[in-house]
Amino acid sequence: MYAARPWLRLFPEGTPADISVEYATALDVFDASVAAGADDPFLWYFDGVLTFGQVDAAADALASALVADGFSAGDRLAIYVQNNPAFVIGLVAAWKAGGIAVLINPMNQQRELRYMLTDSGAVVLLTLDDLYLSVAEPVIASGDTAVRTVITCSPLDFQTRDDERLFAGATRKAVPGTVDLVELIAAHDGSAPPAPAFGPQDTASLTYTSGTTGEPKGAMNTHGNLAFNAQVYRDWTGLATGEPILGVAPLFHITGLVGHIMFAMIAHTPLVLMHRFAPDVAVDAIREHRPVFTVAAITAYNALSTATGATPEDFASLRILYSGGAPISPAVGDRMEKIFGTYIHNIYGLTETNSPSHGVPFGVRAPVDEASGALSVGVPVFNTVVRVVGEDGNDVPAGEVGEFVTSGPQVVPGYWNKPDKTAESLPGGALKTGDVGFMDADGWFYIVDRKKDMINASGYKVWPREVEDVLYTHPAVREAAVIGVPDEYRGETVKAYVSLRDGVSVETAELVEFCKSQMAAYKYPRQVVIVDELPKTVTGKILRRSLRDGN
CATH class of the missing domain: 3.40.50.12780 (ANL, N-terminal domain)
Structure with missing residues (x-):
């Protein structure tokens, strides 16, 4: 494949x-x-x-x-x-x-x-x-x-x-x-x-x-x-x-x-x-x-x-x-x-x-x-092979979700003075990326989310990326980040943080209903918080971990 x-x-x-x-x-x-x-x-x-x-x-x-x-x-x-x-x-x-x-x-x-x-x-x-x-x-x-x-x-x-x-x-x-x-x-x-x-x-x-x-x-x-x-x-x-x-x-x-x-x-x-x-x-x-x-x-x-x-x-x-x-x-x-x-x-x-x-x-x-x-x-760049593997480490069929494992001349040999971390993330020289996604029948790759960011709501898997993509289609939303938070009934439930586009206002209840109308019941956010700015790394990657730490 x-x-x-x-x-x-x-x-x-x-x-x-x-x-x-x-x-x-x-x-x-x-x-x-x-x-x-x-x-x-x-x-x-x-x-x-x-x-x-x-x-x-x-x-x-x-x-x-x-x-x-x-x-x-x-x-x-x-x-x-x-x-x-x-x-x-x-x-x-x-x-x-x-x-x-x-x-x-x-x-x-x-x-x-x-x-x-x-x-x-x-x-x-x-x-x-x-x-x-x-x-x-x-x-x-x-x-x-x-x-x-x-x-x-x-x-x-x-x-x-x-x-x-x-x-x-x-x-x-x-x-x-x-x-x-x-x-x-x-x-x-x-x-x-x-x-x-x-x-x-x-x-x-x-x-x-x-x-x-x-x-x-x-x-x-x-x-x-x-x-x-x-x-x-x-x-x-x-x-x-x-x-x-x-x-x-x-x-x-x-x-x-x-x-x-x-x-x-x-x-x-x-x-x-x-x-x-x-x-x-x-x-x-x-x-x-x-x-x-x-x-x-x-x-x-x-x-x-x-x-x-x-x-x-x-x-x-x-x-x-x-x-x-x-x-x-x-x-x-x-x-x-x-x-x-x-x-x-x-x-x-x-x-x-x-x-x-x-x-x-x-x-x-x-x-x-x-x-x-x-x-x-x-798609994979030159000289590069990317496998999509399941929990058992075996390749999954096209269209099925798994972890990306990358091999190629651009993959590092390891981490400085961290042999245990190297063995964990780079077994045999192939990088276990921690990114979860799938490859379609034409060879295009799609990222669903980071493996560690998956939310387990009543036994159902919810990938924050999917909820965020729905929120981005709302005309008021500039940026969005979704995390899982403890919930007595569901174990975890979905919580969204959003920042708004300049000059636009919206009620959080409207955003909840907007997602509810487009997603399965276990996926849509039960809580939405509007903030001025979302926490980011210096390169612009939104830090979901910072949001989780605040809950």
């Missing part, structure tokens, strides 16, 4: 199910792009421009400084930075020095930062000056981590615009006990470290899982993983050399790492960075740089669509749009298409699959399953 790959008919004639891997390591991808045109723009950051050659030289200098400071092959450099050029320079420098980049969410506070630095054993920390002063300094001073060198940077580096909407009152700060990134690069300008000795199987980065289902785990993204999925993005979307990428997703997240940085490298194309996502700032960047591609959570598209003064012409350059990180309701997808004038294609993957394991082929519209109302997340 899986080997037949019936979805190949969706592609132009002659498109292979498998592709030949072009680059062995992530650094090979970068080096090839430098060789293709060192003077071509790589990073656009407000009014600043860094070419591929300038990033190469800056990374060489930083890597030389690291090696001179005792950084050795396999050592970890933690990057605690927003979507700034410093992030990319630090990433490439870690590889040039033979090390591993540890990618840390800049929204993390002291407890979370301490955990990741301790878990990874990072010996160097690259961080924004204000983050160091407000969060990191006590963690480093405590002596709980292995960090011996702190390198600080400023959001004002590499540009002069100082956009007031992001940097109001910002100044470059002198931070005692740390080394300034720009000064360090200047001091080692013209230096280059010895060529590192690593291969595709070696770890390039530790990208921490979001922790939505427990303690964050450091997924070991190998050089081969990153190089392969960079190639998947390029070949899947057809983005041409020189067509800019809009960096909406956070770079510390696997979508930003692969779908922005690695993709820009392999396509030899500019990446537009904006420090952090703000809809009005993003629209300005679109107007100025006319990006062609982006991949982002649907919540980011939702925010862009309501940016002050945005017009359809502003979005006209965005020809290739993909959404990942959170499911798209068909109703929301249709609404976004009217606003952007372009169909938003689904793409699906996990931190452990280095972004895509599935995608909707560019130019093809994903089907909607008639029974569940779910929009397909696509």
